[in-house]
Amino acid sequence: MSLVAKDAGADRLADAVRQVNAVRGRGRRRSVTVATALLLAVVTVFGLSLSVGDMVMPIGKVVETLLGGGDGGSRFVVLELRLPRALLAVLVGAAFGLSGGVFQTVLRNPLASPDLIGISAGASAVAVTAxxxxxxxxxxxxxSALAGAVAAGAAxxxxxxxxxxxxxxxxxxxxGVGMGLSSVVWYVMARSDVTDAQEAFRWLAGSLNGRSWGQFWPILGALALLVPLTAVAAHALRPLQLGDDAAAGL
Known part of the structure; x- marks a missing residue:
């Protein structure tokens, strides 16, 4: 009887392991599918951003220009106007995604992001005031915006x-803190000159218009430093998904 009970227990354990592995496999396949679809979407939009504009260029001519060919006009439009703007959009999007992933892991909330918990509002309040x-x-x-974000996060x-x-x-x-800081932003803008307030609002909303290589390289340098650090810390952040007590025990 004891051997039969042991065999039954081993079978149940094996079934449980197979079920867990099946669930993990489905999760991995779903993640790979979603990541692949998003990557294809980014590549498509990136190519369109280099091709479409006031001067529409065929994709073939864009590729030729990127490889060193093309005339002076196409090189200026693609390499000096559109390429830095498109690359900057990719880097900024990656930075947003990275920060959102860290916040969602730490706070165990799929909706968490810097703008949700008031850090972005702190940056906006200090920047608009300055x-x-x-x-x-x-x-x-x-x-000043960075200092405001750090101060808001610490508070x-x-x-x-x-x-x-x-x-x-x-x-x-x-x-709560974010709502209070947002009210500071709108109060300062309401008390300021209309033209200045419009410029501040445009700065808060953000824009890729007129961006150049001068704005691209600092963002690239920051991500080159922060992405490896985040990757190293990712292993330590995973236990936080189990809760504070379990993470502290691990």
Whole structure:
């Protein structure tokens, strides 16, 4: 009887292992399918962005220009106007995706992102205040936005601390802080000159219009530093999906 019971237990364990492996396999196939579809979409839009515009160019001519051919006009349009803008769009999108993935893992919330928990609002509040009240611009304005994001993140973390930081509490505190900082943005813009407020709003919304290689290289350098660090930290972030207590135990 004991041998029969052991065999039955082994069979149940084997069935459970097969079911878990089947679920994991479906998840991997789905992830690969979605990633492939998104990659194809990015490549398609990237190619169209180099081809379509005030001067429409066939894809063949775009490829020829990228390989060093083409006349002076096509080289200027593709290499100096459209290519840096398209590459910058890809890098910025990758940065958004990277930050969203980190926040979703840490907070165990598929909707988490820097703009949800108030970090983007902190950057916006400091940047708008610096631009409209102190006429800050250029790299100084970007630095002020970064400082605002760091300060907002630190404040949210401290306000959410109760013998540790729970993901849900951090999200709720971040939403409240973000709403308060957003009101600061709109108040400063409402009290400023209309033209200046429009420029500030355009800066907040963001635009790839007129972007050049000068804006591309700093973003590339930042991602070249942050992507490997995030990849190294990804293994340590996975236990957070099991909860704070389980992660601390692991």
């Amino acid at each position: 631009a409209l009240l102190f006429q800050v611009s250029g790299l100084a304005l970007s630095a 949210i973390y401290l306000l959410a601390w109760r013998q540790g930081v729970a993901g849900q509490r951090l999200v709720l505190v971040g939403i």
